[in-house]
Amino acid sequence: MANFYTDNPDLKHHLNHPLMQKIVELKERNYTDAEKYDYAPMNFDDAMDSYDKVLEIVGEICGGKIADNAESVDHEGPRVENGRVIYASATQENLDLCRKAGLMGMAMPRRLGGLNFPITPYIMAADIVSRADTGFENLWGLQDCAETIYEFADEDQKQRYIPRVCKGETMSMDLTEPDAGSDLQSVMLKATEQPDGTWRLNGVKRFITNGDSDIHLVLARSEDGTKDGRGLSMFIYDKRNGGVDVRRIENKMGIKGSPTCELVYKNAPAELCGQRRLGLIKYVMALMNGARLGIAAQSVGVSERAYREALAYAKDRKQFGKAIIEFPAVYEMLAILKAKLDASRALLYETSRFVDMYKIYEDIAKERSLTPDERKEMKKYSKMADACTPLVKGMGSEYCNQNAYDCIQIHGGSGFMKDYACERVYRDARITSIYEGTTQLQVVAAIRHVTTGTYLDLIRGYQDNEVKPELKWLHDNLVAMTATYEEAVATVSAVKEGDYNDFMARRLVEMAGCIIMSYLLLNDANRNESFISSAEVYNKYAQAEVAKHADFIKQFNPEQVSMYKPAE
Amino acid sequence: MSLNIVVLAKQVPDTRNVGKDAMKEDGTINRAALPAIFNPEDLNALEQALRLKEANPGSTVTLLTMGLPRASEIIREAMFRGADGGIVLTDRSLGGADTLATSYSLAQAVKKIGNYDIILGGRQAIDGDTAQVGPQIAEKLGLPQVTYAEEILDLKDGFVTVKRRLESGVETVKSPLPCVVTVNGSAAECRPRNAMRVMKYKFAASPTEMASKPDEIKAIIEKRPELQISEWSAAYVDADPEQIGLPGSPTKVKAIENVVFTAKESRRLTDNDEEIENLVKELIANHTIG
Numbered sequence: 020m021a022n023f024y025t026d027n028p029d030l031k032h033h034l035n036h037p038l039m040q041k042i043v044e045l046k047e048r049n050y051t052d053a054e055k056y057d058y059a060p061m062n063f064d065d066a067m068d069s070y071d072k073v074l075e076i077v078g079e080i081c082g083g084k085i086a087d088n089a090e091s092v093d094h095e096g097p098r099v100e101n102g103r104v105i106y107a108s109a110t111q112e113n114l115d116l117c118r119k120a121g122l123m124g125m126a127m128p129r130r131l132g133g134l135n136f137p138i139t140p141y142i143m144a145a146d147i148v149s150r151a152d153t154g155f156e157n158l159w160g161l162q163d164c165a166e167t168i169y170e171f172a173d174e175d176q177k178q179r180y181i182p183r184v185c186k187g188e189t190m191s192m193d194l195t196e197p198d199a200g201s202d203l204q205s206v207m208l209k210a211t212e213q214p215d216g217t218w219r220l221n222g223v224k225r226f227i228t229n230g231d232s233d234i235h236l237v238l239a240r241s242e243d244g245t246k247d248g249r250g251l252s253m254f255i256y257d258k259r260n261g262g263v264d265v266r267r268i269e270n271k272m273g274i275k276g277s278p279t280c281e282l283v284y285k286n287a288p289a290e291l292c293g294q295r296r297l298g299l300i301k302y303v304m305a306l307m308n309g310a311r312l313g314i315a316a317q318s319v320g321v322s323e324r325a326y327r328e329a330l331a332y333a334k335d336r337k338q339f340g341k342a343i344i345e346f347p348a349v350y351e352m353l354a355i356l357k358a359k360l361d362a363s364r365a366l367l368y369e370t371s372r373f374v375d376m377y378k379i380y381e382d383i384a385k386e387r388s389l390t391p392d393e394r395k396e397m398k399k400y401s402k403m404a405d406a407c408t409p410l411v412k413g414m415g416s417e418y419c420n421q422n423a424y425d426c427i428q429i430h431g432g433s434g435f436m437k438d439y440a441c442e443r444v445y446r447d448a449r450i451t452s453i454y455e456g457t458t459q460l461q462v463v464a465a466i467r468h469v470t471t472g473t474y475l476d477l478i479r480g481y482q483d484n485e486v487k488p489e490l491k492w493l494h495d496n497l498v499a500m501t502a503t504y505e506e507a508v509a510t511v512s513a514v515k516e517g518d519y520n521d522f523m524a525r526r527l528v529e530m531a532g533c534i535i536m537s538y539l540l541l542n543d544a545n546r547n548e549s550f551i552s553s554a555e556v557y558n559k560y561a562q563a564e565v566a567k568h569a570d571f572i573k574q575f576n577p578e579q580v581s582m583y584k585p586a587e
Numbered sequence: 588m589s590l591n592i593v594v595l596a597k598q599v600p601d602t603r604n605v606g607k608d609a610m611k612e613d614g615t616i617n618r619a620a621l622p623a624i625f626n627p628e629d630l631n632a633l634e635q636a637l638r639l640k641e642a643n644p645g646s647t648v649t650l651l652t653m654g655l656p657r658a659s660e661i662i663r664e665a666m667f668r669g670a671d672g673g674i675v676l677t678d679r680s681l682g683g684a685d686t687l688a689t690s691y692s693l694a695q696a697v698k699k700i701g702n703y704d705i706i707l708g709g710r711q712a713i714d715g716d717t718a719q720v721g722p723q724i725a726e727k728l729g730l731p732q733v734t735y736a737e738e739i740l741d742l743k744d745g746f747v748t749v750k751r752r753l754e755s756g757v758e759t760v761k762s763p764l765p766c767v768v769t770v771n772g773s774a775a776e777c778r779p780r781n782a783m784r785v786m787k788y789k790f791a792a793s794p795t796e797m798a799s800k801p802d803e804i805k806a807i808i809e810k811r812p813e814l815q816i817s818e819w820s821a822a823y824v825d826a827d828p829e830q831i832g833l834p835g836s837p838t839k840v841k842a843i844e845n846v847v848f849t850a851k852e853s854r855r856l857t858d859n860d861e862e863i864e865n866l867v868k869e870l871i872a873n874h875t876i877g
Contacts, residue, residue: 058786
């Protein structure tokens with residue numbers, strides 16, 4: 020039986036990144052938990068060995084049952100009966116398996132029943148789960164929501180809810196409404212405070228992934244008469260209390276095993292999470308950042324699957340007397356597919372390490388005050404995480420769509436038939452560039468890091484790394500690309516024209532993304548020879564992309580935006 | 588009611604994924620080419636044991652295996668899935684045992700464990716496929732036995748109710764405790780390794796394994812008894828040297844043949860009793876069946 024962790028040495032390469040030493044040391048507070056918990060690590064090697072062993076369980080379950088079940092889940096899908104969701108039978112089997120394997124609440128602290136994993140190995144598990152069944156990754160990955168309870172709820176709430184998540188109860192984040200999708204400020208679901216201080220929720224939510232979960236985080240309007248984001252608060256709704264029914268589930272194109280629900284709240288009892296009015300502006304922002312990293316991992320998992328399906332087919336399929344992988348048109352597609360996979364994975368784990376660094380510092384700050392150096396470091400990593408999250412979500416999800424497309428292309432006519440997994444991969448991929456903020460919205464979040472120079476700082480940092488002589492040409496190309504990028508940024512910034520700046524934003528963000536990912540692959544190749552070919556192929560690809568965007572910007576007169584505007 | 592549950596398990600070469608190099612030229616198994624795994628039906632038995640443990644708080648599940656010292660690997664594997672600990676019955680003098688000697692040796696070890704309520708094991712091991720060891724242990728211990736078990740339906744008041752999978756259907760039987768139950772591959776699959784348990788028990792080791800561990804790990808194992816996998820010798824379980832290993836094994840292997848299956852010829856029969864009877868007679872005559 021396949022093991023989706025051990026059959027993929029790239030994962031171990033990323034897990035063993037040099038920064039992990041510091042992340043684990045901080046996360047484990049110098050390994051003091053070993054005194055209290057018999058499953059806590061006593062040193063760095065012990066911790067890394069544990070991550071490795073647990074990821075091996077993830078890989079085994081995913082490469083076995085979950086991957087095998089994916090097709091039947093896609094066909095059967097969930098259904099609604101009497102206001103409740105009934106998962107596809109194999110989905111239920113997958114969930115039971117993950118519960119028994121103790122893979123829920125992986126990143127939660129031990130005192131609340133979790134494994135106290137840093138984000139990085141947890142995200143790696145998400146990457147693996149998604150390769151097996153992309154839709155199932157949602158149900159499993161919504162354990163992320165526990166992070167929001169851990170960060171913002173009071174101690175009593177943490178004690179009541181987080182251990183339940185660690186034991187395997189599922190979660191959902193109820194944000195979207197019929198008239199509040201990308202624009203969450205328009206959320207209308209009404210929260211009314213009762214004389215005894217509890218709250219009741221009334222209204223409708225739509226497109227809620229796993230909407231019949233055990234524990235919901237709900238964004239609702241607590242401040243009567245307000246219309247914007249400052250009138251919204253975050254609530255916890257416990258399904259055990261009743262009051263929320265599933266009216267229907269959507270009939271979707273992909274990720275069919277993941278139920279997408281319309282929810283009706285009828286006087287549903289709920290409790291406030293954190294402070295009033297901070298629901299959207301603070302908590303949802305934090306929740307979304309975590310969720311976006313999760314979708315980036317999901318996207319990388321899709322790319323991995325697409326690459327493997329395409330590679331296996333290209334080796335197997337013979338035309339004109341030889342395997343089609345021997346034709347330049349096919350091997351080019353495969354090489355680029357792999358390069359995009361490796362590039363987005365490199366950025367995924369770079370981002371997850373940044374997130375680990377600042378979140379662990381934030382957590383330590385609850386126990387003691389940070390030293391000035393620590394505070395400085397936390398800020399640095401927080402900013403880099405903030406910059407890289409929309410980049411990896413945006414570009415990683417676009418890449419997985421392109422990869423799923425090319426995967427079908429390599430399969431030719433067979434890929435268009437339902438007989439091969441690639442058609443499911445293609446349908447499943449499509450949502451990744453839409454939910455948790457479309458690619459267009461990731462650009463909105465990312466563009467300020469173009470203008471404020473966060474990306475450039477990051478690039479300069481990578482530029483200082485030593486490279487092996489045989490890889491120097493990649494480095495030189497990147498220096499040139501960076502100059503082109505700076506010039507393009509200067510050209511666009513010089514024009515103070517809102518529509519024009521927005522119009523060019525995605526191009527600039529993509530240029531930064533290409534350069535950053537190309538540098539990361541160069542670093543990977545420097546550390547591990549197996550990445551050399553992807554580093555080279557991606558460098559060529561990035562070079563062409565950067566030149567294309569730069570040329571477009573150069574040839575563009577800001578007034579030409581009007582050509583694109585719809586007629587009045 | 589808390590139970591002392593013993594699970595009999597065997598580390599076997601993985602004969603399910605046999606490659607070209609699985610057999611040596613002399614016809615014996617090339618163990619180096621086949622990974623050593625937890626015998627699949629013993630995992631089904633372990634799952635039944637773990638369910639009993641869950642239903643009866645305070646119960647313990649102890650693995651018992653006979654084999655080379657490295658068989659402690661499957662004890663650790665069982666601990667990762669929920670077992671409390673285990674014993675490797677290992678001794679040079681036990682080598683070369685057939686099912687009779689094996690069942691005698693294991694029965695001696697079970698006696699040494701003592702105080703057991705139920706003994707579970709897989710129906711058979713994939714390397715020998717005899718399905719004899721479980722039943723022979725029951726005989727040697729004078730216990731009732733339930734074979735081909737698919738599910739333990741109930742255990743209370745000194746009795747266990749078991750669903751058996753037979754060729755033509757299922758049968759539900761009730762047996763007094765203690766008894767031996769051998770579990771069929773059609774029973775529920777064993778639960779996966781549990782992340783927390785893997786981290787907790789990963790240093791579990793037998794005395795042989797401990798010898799090569801760094802001091803730091805030795806200290807941990809010494810401090811935590813739950814990490815100590817026992818190793819028992821033939822003498823420790825009071826085994827009669829004449830009844831174990833090669834001396835205790837009446838089975839003598841005359842020759843091992845490397846059989847290559849090939850479909851050579853096919854014959855079409857009509858739906859005619861006489862023709863079928865003739866074919867059966869022919870097959871008996873040439874020892875294909877019977």
